[in-house]
Amino acid sequence: TASTPIAVCTWRFTKANAKAGEALASGKSALDAVIEGVAIEEENLINTTVGKGGAPDREGNVTLDACVMNPEGDYGAVLCVENITNVAALARKVMEDTPHVMLAGEGAEEFGYQSGFTKENLLTEESKKAWEEWKKTSEYKPIINIENHDTIGMLAIDNNGDIAGACTTSGLSYKMKGRVGDSPIIGSGLFIDNEVGGAMATGMGEEVLKTVGSFLIVELMRNGMSPQKACEEAIRRIVTKNDKYKDFQVAYVAINKAGEIGHYCIHEGFSIMKYQNGVNENVLTKFYHT
Ligand code: SD4
Numbered sequence: 001t002a003s004t005p006i007a008v009c010t011w012r013f014t015k016a017n018a019k020a021g022e023a024l025a026s027g028k029s030a031l032d033a034v035i036e037g038v039a040i041e042e043e044n045l046i047n048t049t050v051g052k053g054g055a056p057d058r059e060g061n062v063t064l065d066a067c068v069m070n071p072e073g074d075y076g077a078v079l080c081v082e083n084i085t086n087v088a089a090l091a092r093k094v095m096e097d098t099p100h101v102m103l104a105g106e107g108a109e110e111f112g113y114q115s116g117f118t119k120e121n122l123l124t125e126e127s128k129k130a131w132e133e134w135k136k137t138s139e140y141k142p143i144i145n146i147e148n149h150d151t152i153g154m155l156a157i158d159n160n161g162d163i164a165g166a167c168t169t170s171g172l173s174y175k176m177k178g179r180v181g182d183s184p185i186i187g188s189g190l191f192i193d194n195e196v197g198g199a200m201a202t203g204m205g206e207e208v209l210k211t212v213g214s215f216l217i218v219e220l221m222r223n224g225m226s227p228q229k230a231c232e233e234a235i236r237r238i239v240t241k242n243d244k245y246k247d248f249q250v251a252y253v254a255i256n257k258a259g260e261i262g263h264y265c266i267h268e269g270f271s272i273m274k275y276q277n278g279v280n281e282n283v284l285t286k287f288y289h290t
Contacts, residue, residue: 002259004161007275009154010202010253012282014273016040020156021275030156030164031070038088038166041152045124049150052085053124054170056131057177062122065169065184066091071162071194077184079104083119084112088168134174151183153190153200155255165190165198181205187215196222197256204248211237217254227254227262235264235288
């Protein structure tokens with residue numbers, strides 16, 4: 001068994017992963033650690049793909065998707081929420097304080113204010129300018145490259161060996177109004193089974209949704225596959241069904257109960273952060289398309 005605690009996240013979110021790792025090292029639970037970790041990016045105005053400062057939809061609304069899952073197998077999510085920055089924490093509130101698992105749009109936002117979250121304008125001047133520039137052509141190419149998709153998904157194993165995860169995003173830039181991706185959907189953007197492991201996704205959400213990628217990976221691990229092989233199989237399901245894969249990116253990250261980590265993606269350019277034994281490092285991910 002690998003040495004715990006461990007935190008892993010999508011992309012090169014160094015500070016967010018360090019925050020989670022340090023929280024775990026100080027004895028915090030996996031759930032507390034991932035919420036604290038991803039909050040760093042939700043609050044980071046420079047990052048245009050998560051939380052405040054995220055790129056808006058075509059009509060200029062910043063709408064966020066997030067979910068969390070705990071070691072007990074409970075799940076909470078918020079979909080297409082406006083004006084609240086820390087949507088992973090809000091998803092946790094849905095999980096812990098309501099009889100439901102998902103709240104969408106205005107209902108999620110109102111529940112947020114009742115729960116003490118503050119109303120904020122999430123559209124920064126920079127994101128507004130970029131959107132106005134985009135509107136000049138309004139050209140929507142669903143071609144994802146590493147600049148415009150940086151959802152943060154995070155998985156952690158705490159000192160008790162328990163696994164939790166969170167996923168939070170502003171979704172695809174200039175998406176249609178009302179569009180929801182894979183990130184807040186159980187089994188797609190994130191799935192945890194504390195007896196087996198956890199998995200999460202980033203990239204073209206529609207492709208992850210159609211193949212229920214994170215659930216698939218956890219089930220493959222349950223049947224004995226390594227996290228690495230399971231991530232590769234989940235990518236294979238996408239590329240064999242959709243020959244347009246040359247134009248979009250999908251990446252998966254998985255961890256099993258023994259602390260083994262796997263990650264795989266379609267195109268070069270994805271990497272993960274891994275915190276273990278007090279070391280927070282960036283690890284490049286192998287890719288399908290060469
Ligand atoms: C989505 N999967 O909304 C998200 C986008 C993403 O990094 O991963 N961005 O489809």
